[in-house]
Amino acid sequence: MLDKILVPLDGSPLAEGILTHVRRLLVRRDAEVRLLRVIPDRAVEGAAWFPEEPAETVQKHLERIRDLLAIQGVSVHAEVRVGDPAEKILKVADDLRPSLIAMSTHGRSGPARWLLGSVAERVLRGARHPLLLANPSALTEGEKPREFKFRRLLVPLDGSEMAAKVLPLVEGFAKVFESEVVLLHVVPVPVIAEGPLPYAGIPVLPTKEDAAAAIEPQREALARTGIPTRVSVLFGGAAAGILDAVTNEKADLIAMTTHGRTGFSRWVLGSVAEKVARHSPCPVLVLRTVEAAEEREARGAKKAGARAENARAAASGTP
Numbered sequence: 001m002l003d004k005i006l007v008p009l010d011g012s013p014l015a016e017g018i019l020t021h022v023r024r025l026l027v028r029r030d031a032e033v034r035l036l037r038v039i040p041d042r043a044v045e046g047a048a049w050f051p052e053e054p055a056e057t058v059q060k061h062l063e064r065i066r067d068l069l070a071i072q073g074v075s076v077h078a079e080v081r082v083g084d085p086a087e088k089i090l091k092v093a094d095d096l097r098p099s100l101i102a103m104s105t106h107g108r109s110g111p112a113r114w115l116l117g118s119v120a121e122r123v124l125r126g127a128r129h130p131l132l133l134a135n136p137s138a139l140t141e142g143e144k145p146r147e148f149k150f151r152r153l154l155v156p157l158d159g160s161e162m163a164a165k166v167l168p169l170v171e172g173f174a175k176v177f178e179s180e181v182v183l184l185h186v187v188p189v190p191v192i193a194e195g196p197l198p199y200a201g202i203p204v205l206p207t208k209e210d211a212a213a214a215i216e217p218q219r220e221a222l223a224r225t226g227i228p229t230r231v232s233v234l235f236g237g238a239a240a241g242i243l244d245a246v247t248n249e250k251a252d253l254i255a256m257t258t259h260g261r262t263g264f265s266r267w268v269l270g271s272v273a274e275k276v277a278r279h280s281p282c283p284v285l286v287l288r289t290v291e292a293a294e295e296r297e298a299r300g301a302k303k304a305g306a307r308a309e310n311a312r313a314a315a316s317g318t319p
Contacts, residue, residue, distance in 0.1 A: 002176070003028055006098040008036045008089045008123075011061060015104040018134055019065065021283055022102050023072065024149070025132075027176055031074045035062050036092055038085040055080055086122035093129055102132040105277060121274055124258075127288055130169055134283040150177035154251035156184045156242050159214035166257045166287045167218060171225060173255070173285075180228040182249050183219055185211045186241035187233065208233045239275040246282055255285040 002025050009015050022033065037058050062078035069076045081088045093101055105120040124131055155170050157163050174181050187206060206214075211233045222229040232249065234241040246254060258273045277284045 002026075002031060002099050002172075004032045004034070004096065004098045004100075006034045006036060006089075006093055006096055006101045006129075008038065008085070008101070008103045008119075009062070009065070010085075011037060011058065014106055014136060016065070018102050018104045018132075019069070021132065021134060023069070025100070025102070026069075026072050026074050029073055033069055033074055033076045034092070034096055034098070035066055035069075035076065035078045036089060037062050037078075037080050038088040039080065039082045040085055041083050055082070085119045086126070089119070089123050090126050093127060098129055100130050100132055101127060103134075105133055105135040120277070124274060124277065124286060124288070127286075131286045131288075132283055133277045133286060135278055135280065137279075137281050138283050150174075150179045150252050152249060152251050152253075153179050153181045154184055154242070154245055154249055154254045155181060156186060156238070156245075156254070156256045157215045157218060158185065162259050162289050163257050164218055165289055166255050166285075167222065169285070169287060170255045171222060171227065173253070174222075174227045175225070179252075180230075181222055182245070182251065183215050183222075183229065183231045184242065184245050185215050185231065185233050186238050186245075187211050187235045188238060238272045239279075242272070242276050243279055246280060252282055253285055254280055254282060256287070258286060258288045 005022060005025060007018065007022055009018075025031075026033070039055065039058060059078065059080050062080065066076040066078045079092070081092070089101070089103075101123065103120060103123065120133060124133065150173060153170055153174060155166065170181060173179060212231045215231055219229050219231050232245060234245060236244075242254065242256075245251070254276060256273060256276070273284075273286055277286065
């Protein structure tokens with residue numbers, strides 16, 4: 001666990017705030033850290049807001065950071081690439097196969113901030129490895145980076161197998177950092193009862209006990225490993241409920257998947273995980289579920305095939 005960490009940076013102090021968190025993740029002496037700086041190609045939208053910097057200057061700055069991290073006795077490498085930041089980060093991740101990608105959601109101030117925020121969300125949508133994201137409120141406390149102690153992990157679940165896929169990662173973190181785990185079930189907007197009157201159209205809410213019972217098997221499984229684990233239930237919107245629970249539980253880290261139940265209750269990537277990452281007062285550990293990734297890729301391939309078929313039909317004059 002945490003033997004290989006990829007850290008994308010943009011040269012700004014705010015983006016480098018993630019390094020405070022990375023230092024607390026270096027619990028293995030044989031850990032490897034890869035620092036990555038992608039200089040945006042001028043063709044990338046929004047890149048004009050970034051000042052042009054010689055690659056040599058960028059490399060030297062990365063090497064200074066590398067030397068500071070190396071004091072902890074871990075292996076640190078620094079790499080500079082040119083191109084589309086999100087694409088290059090994902091390419092390096094696929095080659096490196098890190099146990100974690102750690103990055104800030106914001107970096108340089110001004111209009112360039114939009115570009116890095118876009119990069120973080122694009123990485124979130126495409127990453128095949130766990131991703132640790134921290135927004136400005138999760139990076140700073142006044143003028144100093146916040147301590148990162150992992151005393152309490154908040155894990156949003158909905159009773160589905162897909163949402164529970166983050167639990168092995170949670171177990172590893174909790175054992176290393178001796179954390180308490182709070183399993184959170186946010187009960188969504190009421191469903192509408194079907195059937196004859198007088199019950200048709202009446203909102204139906206599960207009881208708090210029923211909602212807790214839905215994730216009780218996961219609590220029991222973690223508790224059997226010796227990890228202090230309890231269940232919390234809230235009613236309301238998923239993203240808002242998770243963010244409220246962070247404050248109420250004084251959580252140090254949120255750990256969640258990008259998808260939960262199928263159908264209309266699915267945690268759509270842009271609907272929950274991204275909202276939580278944008279606004280959470282603590283870092284967010286996100287695992288993009290493989291099933292969701294494969295499903296999305298299959299839909300993309302199907303659409304591409306349909307477009308190609310339509311193009312061939314148009315070229316041949318076939319109706």
